[in-house]
Amino acid sequence: MEADSVSLSAAAASAPGSSESATGAMPSAVSAPETDRLARARGGELAAFRELIRAYQDAVYTLALRMLRVPEDAEELAQDVFVSAHRHIGGIESETHLLFWLRRTVCHRAIDRLRRRLPRLSVTLDSAAEMPGPDGPDTGGDPLLERRLREMVERLPPAARAVVLLRYQEDLDPPEIARMLDMPLNTVKSHLKRSLALLRRRCDELGLSTSAGGPS
Amino acid sequence: MSHEFEETLRRALQPRRPGADFAGRVLSRLDTSAREPATMARLESKRSPAPRLRWVAAALAACVIAAVGLVELRQHALDAERASQARAQLLQALSIASDNVNIVRATVAREESPDS
Amino acid sequence: MRLRPLIVASALLALPALAAAADPGQLALPDFTALSKKASQSVDISLDPSLLRLAGLAINSDNDGDANDQAVGDLVRGLKGIYVRSYTFDRPGEYSKADVKAVLAQLVAPDWQPVVSTHDLKDGSHVDIYLRRNGNKTDGVAIIAAQPRELTIVNIVGSIDLARLARLQGQFGVPRIGIR
Numbered sequence: 466m467e468a469d470s471v472s473l474s475a476a477a478a479s480a481p482g483s484s485e486s487a488t489g490a491m492p493s494a495v496s497a498p499e500t501d502r503l504a505r506a507r508g509g510e511l512a513a514f515r516e517l518i519r520a521y522q523d524a525v526y527t528l529a530l531r532m533l534r535v536p537e538d539a540e541e542l543a544q545d546v547f548v549s550a551h552r553h554i555g556g557i558e559s560e561t562h563l564l565f566w567l568r569r570t571v572c573h574r575a576i577d578r579l580r581r582r583l584p585r586l587s588v589t590l591d592s593a594a595e596m597p598g599p600d601g602p603d604t605g606g607d608p609l610l611e612r613r614l615r616e617m618v619e620r621l622p623p624a625a626r627a628v629v630l631l632r633y634q635e636d637l638d639p640p641e642i643a644r645m646l647d648m649p650l651n652t653v654k655s656h657l658k659r660s661l662a663l664l665r666r667r668c669d670e671l672g673l674s675t676s677a678g679g680p681s
Numbered sequence: 682m683s684h685e686f687e688e689t690l691r692r693a694l695q696p697r698r699p700g701a702d703f704a705g706r707v708l709s710r711l712d713t714s715a716r717e718p719a720t721m722a723r724l725e726s727k728r729s730p731a732p733r734l735r736w737v738a739a740a741l742a743a744c745v746i747a748a749v750g751l752v753e754l755r756q757h758a759l760d761a762e763r764a765s766q767a768r769a770q771l772l773q774a775l776s777i778a779s780d781n782v783n784i785v786r787a788t789v790a791r792e793e794s795p796d797s
Numbered sequence: 798m799r800l801r802p803l804i805v806a807s808a809l810l811a812l813p814a815l816a817a818a819a820d821p822g823q824l825a826l827p828d829f830t831a832l833s834k835k836a837s838q839s840v841d842i843s844l845d846p847s848l849l850r851l852a853g854l855a856i857n858s859d860n861d862g863d864a865n866d867q868a869v870g871d872l873v874r875g876l877k878g879i880y881v882r883s884y885t886f887d888r889p890g891e892y893s894k895a896d897v898k899a900v901l902a903q904l905v906a907p908d909w910q911p912v913v914s915t916h917d918l919k920d921g922s923h924v925d926i927y928l929r930r931n932g933n934k935t936d937g938v939a940i941i942a943a944q945p946r947e948l949t950i951v952n953i954v955g956s957i958d959l960a961r962l963a964r965l966q967g968q969f970g971v972p973r974i975g976i977r
Contacts, residue, residue: 511711514708515704518703518704518708522704523696523697523698523699524696526699527694530697535768535769539699540699540700540703543703544707548707551711610689611692611693612693614690618690630694633687633690633694634696661690664690665686
């Protein structure tokens with residue numbers, strides 16, 4: 466499914482701040498260097514596009530990784546998304562719009578891929594990239610609980626997984642998620658409620674404490 | 682309590698980096714497609730009416746070669762995808778098996794512990 | 798008669814296929830479609846020898862001598878199949894012993910021996926491991942894990958080192974559980 470060409474205008478209309486960009490007013494959160502690099506990238510400057518890739522690669526790759534669970538597939542999808550973004554950069558109005566477009570494209574394509582995977586296999590499980598290592602983030606929390614939570618999120622059905630990731634990884638609010646995934650708001654809320662309840666229950670069953678004090 | 686759980690979930694979903702020089706790999710894919718239009722433009726400018734048939738024949742031959750190459754590439758990509766899927770399934774299967782073997786070990790260890 | 802050699806040849810050709818299908822360590826897993834429909838999550842993995850080979854190729858071509866990949870590769874070398882059926886439900890009581898009866902009926906002596914059977918009173922889970930022995934060798938492993946909201950059946954065809962399998966936990970692609 467090529468979500469990018471069909472959804473570009475929709476993404477522009479739906480992206481936060483899009484009303485401001487449509488009228489020509491610059492969103493106050495975007496700094497001059499950022500607008501400059503997008504404008505330069507639109508002008509064909511690859512160095513500027515490289516800056517944009519570096520700015521958003523973590524978000525795109527992490528979304529892809531937690532959706533697809535296979536690092537190689539996530540890398541491939543992330544690359545594809547940026548290549549598509551380059552093709553469509555002329556239609557991108559702001560970096561806010563770009564980020565919206567990137568996240569949306571990753572989610573749609575990942576969900577498509579997951580649905581095309583071998584039948585009756587709801588998830589694949591390859592958490593190689595999630596191994597605690599020198600570059601693993603020190604969140605100050607319980608690493609065992611957090612790892613287990615990640616694995617459980619990655620076992621959710623594709624649509625629910627996308628909703629949870631967009632909410633708790635990308636910090637989007639439900640209306641933004643609904644626009645991004647072309648999903649009714651109530652469905653987004655339902656996915657969140659059920660998924661959180663399931664995750665909490667599984668943590669309880671495994672005896673993993675979710676209180677701030679750490680494991681029981 | 683709910684807020685704490687959500688905060689824990691946020692911490693668990695911290696971003697990860699792609700491999701080194703990810704941007705370079707994306708750009709190298711762009712370079713190929715960026716070069717092609719320029720090449721085609723040069724070919725177009727040098728074209729003359731008389732050898733037109735030669736160009737058509739060359740273009741057709743190129744299409745056939747490209748199509749064959751694409752088919753092979755696609756087959757290779759499909760094989761690679763099947764292998765990747767099989768690997769992912771293998772790791773998942775081992776994960777589930779390992780999980781359960783360790784549940785048994787933990788249960789046995791608890792039962793045999795002098796403090797149990 | 799000219800047909801006879803043809804029939805004999807056909808029978809000989811069919812023998813390997815018959816032998817593969819009747820691998821002694823492989824269980825005949827029933828159709829769990831009904832359970833799958835009730836489950837909120839289901840995992841259905843069937844890796845026969847050819848798929849295991851593909852997986853092995855992917856692992857070998859993928860790593861630069863990574864120790865964890867090698868551990869997985871070593872562990873599964875020589876296996877003839879791995880089959881997993883795992884179902885997670887929203888509520889307890891969505892499956893019954895009758896659902897696994899057809900599997901348990903195959904795990905009988907003298908071919909299959911129960912190695913360990915555990916029952917955790919805290920979470921109500923039962924996990925049983927069976928081995929199929931062929932002289933001094935093991936040619937099959939069966940794990941039946943029944944928890945209130947999850948049923949898992951694993952059948953490994955061939956010989957596998959259970960201790961090494963357990964040690965994989967937390968390493969490459971094999972996440973660690975929270976052992977209480």
